[in-house]
Each structure stands twice: as structure tokens, then as C-alpha cells.
Amino acid sequence: MEIDSGEGTGRRGRMLSLDQRLDEPVNDLEARHVRAMDGKKELTSLLILRLAFQSLGVVYGDLSTSPLYVFNSTFPGGVSDPEDVMGALSLIIYSLTLIPLLKYVFVVMRANDNGEGGTFALYSLLCRHANVKTIPNKHRTDEELTTYSIQKIKDKSFAARTKKWLEAKLYRRNALLLLVLVGTSMVVGDGIFTPAISVLSSVGGIKVADPKLSDDVVVVFAVVILVALFSLQHYGTDKVGWLFAPAVLLWLLSIGSIGAYNIFKHDRQVLKAFSPLYIVRYFRRGKKQSWVSLGGIMLSITGTEALFADLGHFSTLAVQIAFTLVVFPCLLLQYMGQAAYIIHHQDHVRDAFYKSIPESVYWPVFIIATLAAIIASQATISATFTIIKQAVALGCFPRVKVVHTSKDFSGQIYIPEINWILMVLCIIVIAGFTNQTQIGNAYGTAVVAVMLVTTILMALIMLIVWRSNWLLVFIFTGFFLVVELVYFSSVLFKVNQGGWAPLVIATVFLIIMYVWHYGTLKRYEFEMESKVSMAWILGLGPSLGLVRVPGIGLVYTELATGVPHIFSHFVTHLPALHSVVVFVCVKYLPVNTVPQEERFLVKRIGPKEFHMFRCVARYGYKDLHKKDDNFEKMLLDALSQYIRNESLMDSFSDSEDCSIYEQQPPQHASALLMENGNSLSLGMVSANSSSDSIISERPLQQQSGHHVSFGVSQPPIHRDELQFLNECRDAGVVHILGNTIVRARRESGFIKKVAVDYIYAFLRRICRENSVIFNIPHESLLNVGQVFYV
Numbered sequence: 001m002e003i004d005s006g007e008g009t010g011r012r013g014r015m016l017s018l019d020q021r022l023d024e025p026v027n028d029l030e031a032r033h034v035r036a037m038d039g040k041k042e043l044t045s046l047l048i049l050r051l052a053f054q055s056l057g058v059v060y061g062d063l064s065t066s067p068l069y070v071f072n073s074t075f076p077g078g079v080s081d082p083e084d085v086m087g088a089l090s091l092i093i094y095s096l097t098l099i100p101l102l103k104y105v106f107v108v109m110r111a112n113d114n115g116e117g118g119t120f121a122l123y124s125l126l127c128r129h130a131n132v133k134t135i136p137n138k139h140r141t142d143e144e145l146t147t148y149s150i151q152k153i154k155d156k157s158f159a160a161r162t163k164k165w166l167e168a169k170l171y172r173r174n175a176l177l178l179l180v181l182v183g184t185s186m187v188v189g190d191g192i193f194t195p196a197i198s199v200l201s202s203v204g205g206i207k208v209a210d211p212k213l214s215d216d217v218v219v220v221f222a223v224v225i226l227v228a229l230f231s232l233q234h235y236g237t238d239k240v241g242w243l244f245a246p247a248v249l250l251w252l253l254s255i256g257s258i259g260a261y262n263i264f265k266h267d268r269q270v271l272k273a274f275s276p277l278y279i280v281r282y283f284r285r286g287k288k289q290s291w292v293s294l295g296g297i298m299l300s301i302t303g304t305e306a307l308f309a310d311l312g313h314f315s316t317l318a319v320q321i322a323f324t325l326v327v328f329p330c331l332l333l334q335y336m337g338q339a340a341y342i343i344h345h346q347d348h349v350r351d352a353f354y355k356s357i358p359e360s361v362y363w364p365v366f367i368i369a370t371l372a373a374i375i376a377s378q379a380t381i382s383a384t385f386t387i388i389k390q391a392v393a394l395g396c397f398p399r400v401k402v403v404h405t406s407k408d409f410s411g412q413i414y415i416p417e418i419n420w421i422l423m424v425l426c427i428i429v430i431a432g433f434t435n436q437t438q439i440g441n442a443y444g445t446a447v448v449a450v451m452l453v454t455t456i457l458m459a460l461i462m463l464i465v466w467r468s469n470w471l472l473v474f475i476f477t478g479f480f481l482v483v484e485l486v487y488f489s490s491v492l493f494k495v496n497q498g499g500w501a502p503l504v505i506a507t508v509f510l511i512i513m514y515v516w517h518y519g520t521l522k523r524y525e526f527e528m529e530s531k532v533s534m535a536w537i538l539g540l541g542p543s544l545g546l547v548r549v550p551g552i553g554l555v556y557t558e559l560a561t562g563v564p565h566i567f568s569h570f571v572t573h574l575p576a577l578h579s580v581v582v583f584v585c586v587k588y589l590p591v592n593t594v595p596q597e598e599r600f601l602v603k604r605i606g607p608k609e610f611h612m613f614r615c616v617a618r619y620g621y622k623d624l625h626k627k628d629d630n631f632e633k634m635l636l637d638a639l640s641q642y643i644r645n646e647s648l649m650d651s652f653s654d655s656e657d658c659s660i661y662e663q664q665p666p667q668h669a670s671a672l673l674m675e676n677g678n679s680l681s682l683g684m685v686s687a688n689s690s691s692d693s694i695i696s697e698r699p700l701q702q703q704s705g706h707h708v709s710f711g712v713s714q715p716p717i718h719r720d721e722l723q724f725l726n727e728c729r730d731a732g733v734v735h736i737l738g739n740t741i742v743r744a745r746r747e748s749g750f751i752k753k754v755a756v757d758y759i760y761a762f763l764r765r766i767c768r769e770n771s772v773i774f775n776i777p778h779e780s781l782l783n784v785g786q787v788f789y790v
Contacts, residue, residue, distance in 0.1 A: 051318035052325075056252070057244025059310045059319055060327050061376035062194055062303025063100065064252055067334045068201035068369065071342060071352045073440035074296030079346040087282025088293065089273040089339040092300045096331060099451065100304045103480055105323050108308050108454060109316045111461045114147060116592040116622060117311035118383070119183040119450070120390040122457040123176075124621065127590035129153070129465050130163045132173045135395055135521055137560055137587060145598055147591045147620065151465070159467040166460070176460075181396060181513045183453030184387055185506035187309065189446035191384030191422050192505065194302070195377035196429045197439045199225050201353075202373035204436070205366040208354040223427055225370075229377060230423035236405025236412050244375050249326070251372040254365055256330030259337025262356050266340040273336065294490035295444045295499075296437075300335065302447045303376065305454065309383045381422060385415050393588040393621035395520045396513045398767035404624050413624065429501065438498030444491040446502035448484055455480045512763065519742055519760040522790035524558050531562040534606070542609040546577040550731035552636070553578035556738070556770060560585045560616050563605065566738045570784050580728045582639065583614045586770070593620040600638035604646070608721065613639060631774045632733055636725075643722050735776045737769075739783040742790060756790060 074088050113121040127133045128150050142148055153160045166172055200222045207213045263270060272278070283290045311319065341356040342348065348355045357365050391397035406412040433439050459477040462468040491499055537544070557564035564583065571577060583605070598618070605612040615635055625631070742764070744756040771781050 048315065048318050048321065051314050052322040053249070054245050055314040055319050055322045056248045056326065057246075057375060058379055059307055059314065060252075060303070060322065061244070061248055061372065061379040062198070062306050063301070064248060064255075064303075064327060064331065065198050065202070065369075065372050065376045066300050066302055067255060067331065067338065068204075068353050068373070069197060069436060069440055070296060070300045070335070071338055072201075072296075072350050073299050073437050073444075074293050075349045076296070076437040079342060079349050081285070082343045082346070083278075084282065084286065084290075085339050085342050086270065086273050086278045087285075087290070088297055089270060089335060090276065090278040091282070091294070091297045092335050093273055093332060094276065094279070095297060095301050096328065098483060099301050099480075100307065101323065101328060103455075104304055104307045105320050107476070108458055109311065109319060111458060111465070112308075112311055112316065114149070114592050115311060115315075117308035118387055118390070119180055119187065119309075119453060119457070120387060120394060120621060121592070122454070122461055123180045123394075124590035124592070125465050126176070126457070126460055131167045132176055133590065134173055134177055134517070135524055137524065137558075139560055141601060142589055142618075145589070145591065145594060145618070147593055147595065148589070151467075153464070153467065157467065158470050159464050162460070162463045166464075177396075177517070178514065179453055179456060181510055181517075182506070183450050183457075184391055184396070184513065185509040186446045186449040186453070186502065187305065187387050188384055188509050189502040189505050190302075190305065190443075190450065191380050192425045192429060193439060193443040193446060193502065194380040195226055195229065195422075196222075196426050197436065197443050198373040198376045199229075199370075200430055200436060200439065202366075202369045204351070205354045205362075205369065208351045209362065209366075219430055222430055225374065226377075226423065226426050226430070229374060230381075230419055230426075233381065233419050234403065234405070234414050234416070236414060244378075247368070247371050248375060251368050252326055252330040254361075254368055255334040257333075258357055258361075258365070259330075259333035259335070261358065262337030262341045263333070266344050268340075270336045270340045270343070273339070291490055292493055294487055295441055295494050298444050298448060298487045298491065299440055300331075302443060303380075305447065305450045306379060306383055308454070309387065310379055381419070382412070384422065385413050385418060388415055388418050389413060389624075390621040391513060393619065393623075394590070395588070396517045398512070398516050398763045399770070399773060401768055401772075402624060425505065433498055433501075441491065441494040441498035442501040444487075445495075445499045446506070448488045448491055449502075449506070451484050452481070452488060455484060511759070515755045515759045516763055519756060519764075519790075522756075523740065523742060523788060526788045526790060527558050527564055528562075530565040531559065532565065532568045534563070536568075537563060537606060537610075537612075540571075542607070544571060544577055544610070546571055546575060548579045549576045550728055551578040552580045552582065552725075552728050552731075552733045553736055554582050554584050554632070554635070554733060555736045556584050556586070558585065559583075560587055560614075564738075566736075566784055566786065569786055570736065578728070578734065579731075580611045580725060581613070582635070583612075584635065585614070585616045586619065586774075587616050588619050588621060591620040592622040594618045594623060600635060602638055602642035604642075611721075611724070613642075615639060625773050625775075632735075632776075636729060636733070640722060640725060643725060647722070733780060734782050735771065735780055736782045736784060737771060739785045741785070741787045743787060745789050 070092065071088070075084070079085055109117070111117075111122060111125065113124050128148060131138065143150060153163060166176070200218070203221045203225065204218055206221065207215070207218050286293070307319065307323070338352050338356055342352050345352075345355065354362070354366070388397055388400065389402055392399055392402075400415050400417050403414040403416070404412070405414050429439060429442070433442075455477060459473055462473045462476065463470065493499075495503070555564070555567055555570070557566060567581075567583070601616040601618065603614045603616075605614055615638065617631075617635065742756060742760060744753045748756070770776075771778075
């Protein structure tokens with residue numbers, strides 16, 4: 001047998017390297033993908049309004065509750081001139097128009113990653129189109145996934161030059177990663193401050209109705225609601241989620257109606273605020289004070305990032321319709337109505353929202369406001385769970401327990417550790433800050449920082465992925481950077497008034513994520529440098545110098561190629577080895593999901609008599625390891641199918657007849673053979689089949705019950721190795737994991753020693769082990785200890 005780089009067989013590799021696609025129908029996976037896309041178009045045309053309605057409860061909860069606290073935070077010292085209210089209202093109108101409407105709804109949402117939004121979705125798009133991922137584990141087989149959408153770039157285009165510039169220096173790729181981590185840290189800050197300010201503002205209506213109540217009573221009431229909210233997170237929102245959209249719609253219609261009522265009752269002149277001249281006069285009159293008030297005005301667009309981060313299962317068009325037809329006009333009416341009320345009741349600016357409500361509907365609106373605040377908090381908490389899950393998948397956060405809370409919706413998850421951390425920090429924020437204005441200052445800092453990160457990432461997306469004209473990109477990026485930096489300068493001015501809180505929280509999470517990613521990268525580099533040579537493996541012979549005992553050994557490794565150092569460590573210290581050895585690499589790709597039928601990529605290592613394989617389990621950042629998934633069974637089933645496919649191809653290659661590519665199949669049949677490196681997969685779609693027909697993971701007759709005729713007689717499949725595998729499977733499966741300790745070298749600097757020996761070591765001790773993530777039985781687990789010096 002001819003060995004090609006220690007993996008696979010040369011003869012079979014040469015036959016499959018033709019990679020010829022027949023003219024007739026595509027393989028089964030591609031056919032299903034095409035049918036799914038056609039069905040999606042039909043559903044979109046029929047259910048777009050329903051999706052727009054449902055998106056109200058998930059996407060717009062945070063943005064729609066902003067009227068509770070905007071004017072209070074803008075004028076914490078009260079209103080001295082009615083013209084200031086007009087200027088602030090004009091700023092609110094144009095802020096809502098420019099950032100949520102123009103930037104996010106009509107531009108940023110187009111950059112979704114197969115329906116997924118958020119900071120890591122943008123980063124994943126860049127990683128697929130440019131070699132910017134800091135962990136260099138990309139392989140050519142990744143691009144063959146159906147979800148790995150990528151467009152080729154012309155060599156001499158501006159996009160190609162930008163891509164080359166970004167890839168050229170390591171510090172540029174690290175700077176991009178750091179930018180993404182900063183945005184992620186600030187999103188976690190949103191998950192803390194949104195529940196705090198939303199719930200506290202909504203329950204503040206109690207004190208408006210009864211001024212004798214103290215602030216402590218309001219704080220206690222808000223804390224009780226938050227504790228209840230976080231305590232119920234593990235149940236998920238599946239059972240009550242259907243209430244979210246009607247509740248938010250009722251809230252939006254209520255505040256829109258109240259706003260219109262106040263406009264016609266108090267002052268219709270507020271409609272003039274659409275003129276930008278009021279903004280100019282506002283800054284001329286107030287100068288520094290007007291600039292400082294931008295921190296409060298900016299709260300009118302809080303929740304904008306959720307438009308993108310919570311895109312989830314909703315189409316872009318549905319979210320756009322919901323915003324432009326419902327959310328945007330209702331918010332404008334409410335802000336103009338509050339402004340009209342404040343102009344004639346300047347001393348009521350602190351509680352303008354509740355005091356502007358007609359007395360006859362006060363308590364119903366109070367109940368709806370509290371419910372809307374809870375929904376807004378829930379949406380932000382869920383978004384935090386999602387982005388932490390994405391960070392874990394991309395190696396930027398310690399492994400945590402992820403619980404799937406819904407059987408119907410894959411995006412609904414719960415992370416216990418993060419949930420309790422958010423709850424404690426929310427309570428500290430509410431109890432620690434002396435007033436709502438300070439919480440607003442802190443909230444604004446987190447929100448505008450995420451917007452800046454999104455603008456910079458969008459510039460790269462527009463250049464590299466969309467290949468837009470560089471002049472348009474420059475105008476888009478320059479305009480929104482100027483606007484957002486003005487807001488950012490204003491909130492930074494209030495650092496000593498509460499703005500320091502999100503900076504401290506974000507710094508802590510940034511250190512955790514960067515140190516974890518650094519440690520993960522160094523572990524990967526060490527394993528790559530210390531790989532075992534194939535010559536050493538072949539020199540040991542089929543027995544590998546040990547006693548081969550019945551059973552299957554699954555050796556987990558970070559490497560998708562080569563034999564890991566842990567294997568040599570294992571065979572050096574133990575006298576026996578399992579009859580079948582499979583090197584398992586769990587690899588996360590920069591895609592939102594990997595279809596189940598494309599999950600496992602199996603290769604052979606060395607000659608057949610060695611009985612050694614590699615299996616790469618590929619996941620997207622949205623994929624979950626559910627508790628009821630039997631990872632071991634799925635992996636071994638994929639291995640069995642690989643052996644069947646390999647035996648079939650050996651039968652064809654050893655046959656005296658010509659190759660299947662040299663025979664013209666009937667018009668009703670088509671076949672596709674692919675060579676993924678040295679991996680083998682065979683897919684068929686046709687009208688006829690036999691029991692010997694094999695596809696990538698399961699027999700064809702289980703898929704369609706049809707028959708394929710190649711025009712040649714098909715010899716029987718050799719089942720000797722398959723029978724041997726089943727016997728070893730019955731004897732038992734052992735999961736071999738490396739219990740790795742990473743330490744800094746003696747000559748390392750002080751900062752590196754602190755990061756590796758203390759912070760990373762502590763995170764490794766408290767994070768979830770892979771054995772827990774993949775539900776490996778304790779009695780089947782074998783840990784191999786080793787120390788890495790980086």
C-alpha cells in the first residue's frame with residue numbers, strides 16, 4: 001500500500017483527485033439545500049408580516065423602553081429654557097434617524113452571517129474572507145461546507161489590497177481581535193445596565209403616584225423583580241415568549257398614543273423640531289452644557305445594537321418593516337409628546353414620562369411599562385448569553401455550561417455562571433449608585449463603545465466582503481465615526497459620575513477573554529511544534545511497540561492534522577494500547593452552524609493494519625452540545641461509514657473494469673466523488689439504488705430507497721475491518737484527554753508570568769472540562785497529565 005504523507009492511500013487518492021462533477025443533479029446534501037432555500041423564499045413571502053410582528057418582542061424591547069429615562073438623564077439639573085427642550089428633541093429625532101434607521105436597519109443588518117448578527121458574526125465573516133484568525137487551524141476542507149459562504153476576490157482589486165494589508169502583519173490581526181473583544185466586553189456591560197436602568201425606571205412610577213415613598217422602597221422593588229427575572233432564566237422563554245410581541249406592541253401603541261395626545265394638548269410647535277436649526281441654536285446657547293447633555297440624549301438609541309445582535313430567526317426585511325412602520329413612528333410621537341409636556345411643566349422633567357400620562361390610564365400604562373422593561377431586560381440577557389457562547393466557540397472565553405432551554409428554537413440558551421454574575425452585578429449597580437442619572441451615564445458609555453466597534457468592523461466588511469467602492473466606505477465610516485465619537489467624548493466626560501463602571505467591568509472581561517485566548521493560542525502552537533513524526537509511528541510497526549488490547553481509544557487533541565504530542569507521552573508511559581485509535585479534534589469554524597451530515601471529517605493515518613484514524617468534529621459558533629446528543633455514537637457511526645466508503649472504493653479500484661468516471665451513468669442518476677484532502681466522501685442522488693450504494697454518512701437506501709446504476713457490476717464490500725471495528729466497539733470505548741498544565745518559561749517577563757501562571761491557570765481550574773461538555777461517562781475517561789512551557 002502506498003502512503004501519502006502518512007494519511008490515506010495514494011492509489012485511491014489519485015482516483016478521487018479527479019473531483020469531477022457530472023452534469024446532472026447535484027448530490028443529496030446540495031439538493032436539500034436548494035429545496036430549503038426555495039421553501040424559505042415561499043415562507044418569507046407568506047409570513048413576512050408575522051415575522052415582523054414577532055420581532056417586536058425579541059429585537060425592540062430595549063429600544064422601546066428608552067423614553068422612560070432619556071429626558072431625565074439629559075436634564076438632570078432641570079430645564080432653564082424651553083428652547084433647550086426643542087434642541088434636545090431635535091437631537092433625539094436625528095439620532096434615531098441616523099443611527100438605528102440608516103446605519104443599522106438599512107446597512108449593518110445586511111452584514112448578517114446567515115441570519116446571525118452581532119460582533120462575532122462580523123468577525124466570522126472577516127475570518128472566512130481573509131486570513132485574520134489568530135489561531136491558524138484553517139483547512140481547505142472548511143470551505144467545502146454548505147454554510148461556509150465565501151466570494152473570491154480579484155487579485156488587483158482594492159478589496160484584495162485591503163485583505164493583503166490586514167493579513168500581512170500579526171499585530172494588525174491581533175488589533176482586530178482586540179477590537180472584537182472590546183465590543184464583546186461592552187455587550188456584557190449592556191447585559192448589566194439594561195436590566196438595572198429599565199426596571200428601576202419603570203417601577204419609579206410608584207413614587208410618582210405616591211410621592212411619600214422613599215427611594216429605598218423603589219430600589220427594593222426593582223431588586224425583587226430582577227432577582228425573580230434572573231432566577232427564572234433556566235426555564236427559558238419558550239413557554240412565555242409568545243407574550244413578548246403582543247406586550248411590546250401594546251407598549252409601543254400606548255406610548256405613541258400618549259405622545260400624540262400630549263402634542264395636541266400642550267404644544268404642537270414641537271413638530272418644528274424636525275428642523276436641524278434647533279440643534280445649532282442648542283449648541284450655541286448651551287455650549288459645554290449642551291455637549292455634556294449628549295450623554296443623556298444618546299440613551300434614546302440604546303438597544304440599537306440589539307437590532308443586529310438579536311436578529312436570530314427573523315429575516316432582515318421583517319425587522320426593517322417592524323422598525324419603520326411601528327417602532328420608529330411610535331418613539332417619535334412619544335418623545336415629541338414628552339417634549340410638549342415638559343415645555344409647559346419644566347419642573348416635571350425628572351418624571352416626565354409618568355407625569356405626562358393621563359390620570360385615567362396611569363396604572364394600566366404602569367403595568368405595561370413594567371412588563372416592557374422586563375422584556376427589554378430579557379432580550380439583553382439572552383443576547384449576552386448568545387455572545388458569550390460565540391466567544392467560547394471561537395476560543396475567546398473559558399468553557400462554561402450551556403443549557404438548551406427550547407426544543408423548538410435552537411437560539412434559546414442559558415448559561416448559569418454568566419446568569420448569576422449578571423444578577424449580582426445588576427443588584428450592585430442599582431444599590432450602589434445614588435441616582436438613576438449615574439446609571440444612565442454608565443449605560444451610555446457601554447452602548448456607544450459597541451457602536452464604534454461595529455462601525456470599524458463594518459468598514460472592513462464593506463471593503464473585503466461586499467467589495468464596495470472605497471469612496472462610499474470612507475463616507476459611511478467617516479460620517480458615523482464623527483457622530484459616535486462626539487457622543488463618546490460626552491459620556492467619557494461623565495466618567496466620575498458613573499461612567500467608570502462599564503469601563504471597569506469591560507476591562508475585567510477583556511482581560512479574561514484575552515488571557516484565555518492567549519493561553520489557547522500558545523497551547524495550539526506548542527502542539528503544532530511538538531507533533532510526532534509519521535516516520536516515528538511507522539517505525540514502531542502495526543503494534544506501535546505495545547500490546548494492542550481490544551477496544552477503541554479516542555485521543556482528544558487540538559490538532560486537525562498530524563499526530564499530537566500527547567500520543568507519544570501516552571505510549572511512552574503505558575505498556576498497552578487499544579486495537580483502534582482515533583484522534584479526535586473538536587474544531588470550531590467561523591460559521592454560524594455546521595449541518596449534522598457534514599459534522600465529521602474522517603481520515604486514515606498510516607496503513608490499514610495500524611487501525612489509526614483521525615476524526616475532526618466541526619461545529620459553528622451557534623451549534624450546541626445538547627445533553628441528549630450521544631457524541632461517541634455519532635463519531636463511531638461516522639467512522640464506520642468511512643470504512644464502508646473506503647471498502648467500496650477499494651473494490652472499484654481493484655476491479656478490472658474502468659473507473660466509475662469513465663462510464664456514462666443513465667440520465668436519471670448522478671454521482672459526486674470528492675477528495676477533501678485525504679478524506680473520503682461519496683454522495684449520490686438518483687432514481688434507483690442498490691443495497692451496496694454508500695454515501696457520506698449513511699447508506700443511500702436509508703435516505704431515498706432508490707437505486708443507482710453505474711453501468712458496471714458492483715463487487716461486495718469488504719467487511720473484515722468493519723467487523724473488527726464493531727468487535728472493538730463492543731469491547732469498550734475509552735476517552736483519553738490531556739490534563740494539560742501551561743506554565744510560562746523561567747525567562748518570561750513579569751506580565752506574561754502573571755497572565756499564564758496565575759490568571760490562565762485560575763481560569764483553567766474553574767472552567768468546564770471537555771469531558772463535561774461532551775457528556776463523557778466518568779468510568780470511560782482517562783486523563784494524561786503533561787506540562788507545557790510557553
